[in-house]
Amino acid sequence: MLVILDFGSQYSELIARRIRETQVYSEVLSYRTSIEQLKQLNPKGIILSGGPNSVYDQKAPACDPEIWNLGIPVMGVCYGMQLMVQQLGGEVDRAERGEYGKASLRIDDPTDLLTNVEDGGTMWMSHADSVTRLPDGFELLAHTENTPCAAIADHERKFYGVQFHPEVVHSDDGIALIRNFVYHICDCEPTWTMETFVEEAIREIRAKVGSQRVLLALSGGVDSSTLAFLLHRAIGDQLTCMFIDQGFMRKYEPERLLEIFDHQFHIPVEYIDARDRFLEKMVGVTDPEEKRRRIGHEFIRVFEEGSANLGPFDYLAQGTLYPDVIESADTNVDPQTGERVAVKIKSHHNVGGLPKDLQFKLVEPLRKLFKDEVRNVGRSVGLPDEIVRRHPFPGPGLAIRIIGEVTKERLNILRDADFVVRDEINKSGLYHDFWQVFAVLLPVRSVGVMGDQRTYAYPVVLRLVSSEDGMTADWSRAPYDLLESISNRIVNEVEGVNRVVYDITSKPPGTIEWE
Structure with missing residues (x-):
């Protein structure tokens, strides 16, 4: 090493x-x-x-x-x-x-x-x-x-x-x-592979967990799904997957998640509908760090309550990755002065948003991996390609792609706009040419004309980026006809939107997500 x-x-x-x-x-x-x-x-x-x-x-x-x-x-x-x-x-x-x-x-x-x-x-x-x-x-x-x-x-x-x-x-x-x-x-030899990682991770999981039960926060993304397959291989029925629908998922995703895990791979998933509960926590909140903190805390509270109904659990499994840790900058604080050596970019709900009175011990076997390594682990443990190659999606979901306060109306608008973006990208055959594609809803309105009538509606921002690891990224030079078709569909199909703009900012100086 x-x-x-x-x-x-x-x-x-x-x-x-x-x-x-x-x-x-x-x-x-x-x-x-x-x-x-x-x-x-x-x-x-x-x-x-x-x-x-x-x-x-x-x-x-x-x-x-x-x-x-x-x-x-x-x-x-x-x-x-x-x-x-x-x-x-x-x-x-x-x-x-x-x-x-x-x-x-x-x-x-x-x-x-x-x-x-x-x-x-x-x-x-x-x-x-x-x-x-x-x-x-x-x-x-x-x-x-x-x-x-x-x-x-x-x-x-x-x-x-x-x-x-x-x-x-x-x-x-x-x-x-x-x-x-x-x-x-250094005279090193190339012996670090995802196959060896899986073997070592399974040994470590079994040694840490023993005969105790583990509750997994399943989101349906690459990270938590890979973790589910890895944990299931390591400890079998000691694992319980719980999917909390917080209302910030993309269109049709909760239904597809349950279909894949329950029907295709026979990994039971406990479904909890907490949409109203999470939306209530967003009332009046505009600061992105506060959004992440509240969502992180509420996740844990729901897990604690859900686990009480399913039986006691000793461990909470999370798909925390290396970029989550470095961007939350929790590792380089001077113990004497309290000063940070690294500058905190943003808190991740699974790093900076956990409450101090957490009732679980954490299991985070992916904490030292990058996204591309997690994908390779997923392939090694049999995760279907549909999930392995899925674009990254933030834990707080659409809540941090709505700038300002999150409301039910804005969620519906963004969910429909985001569906159009992903649908057009899939139809173009370019899905895997991008690192991420998504829409952002801005809390402002602009004047437009539809059917000879004046409109005053929201603008939607398109964010299409290329990256290798998420640490740096560049805006994608998407074909004009693709951007045109996305724009036309959004303003015609999504009520409440009359303008579409394209984000051409790299990371740095920006971040991939807007919040």
């Missing part, structure tokens, strides 16, 4: 994902992880992530300097490289010119770390500080027009640093650089 020490970068999990693409297990840990803990894990190498700080700041986060005496390869990325330089006797200063976005990498030493990395290729930069003096034993591997030390190495001790971000898709040959570090420098 490899360890990534996280200094607050939003891309730390992405580094882990890239390493796992090489079929080597990686794990993200806090930069405060002690040397004793690292020795117990016995990693083949360590990567220091980027971060929002400057190494010369008074309270800049730093790892234990004993890391340099472990005798294993270490690679610093962006802030991680600057920290390596500073701790080993070099210097880092504010750059005359920062460097953000694409930069052409000029290679000075094409061997070792930069083998098969093209000279002049693009690498993604995001830094205001630069290395101004290398520590003893280091040499220059590459530079850019604005950054004299874009890649450095101490070959003898196997210490490496890159000022750019090889983990992002914008970096040409970034994965080649990561492979060089993983295979040739």
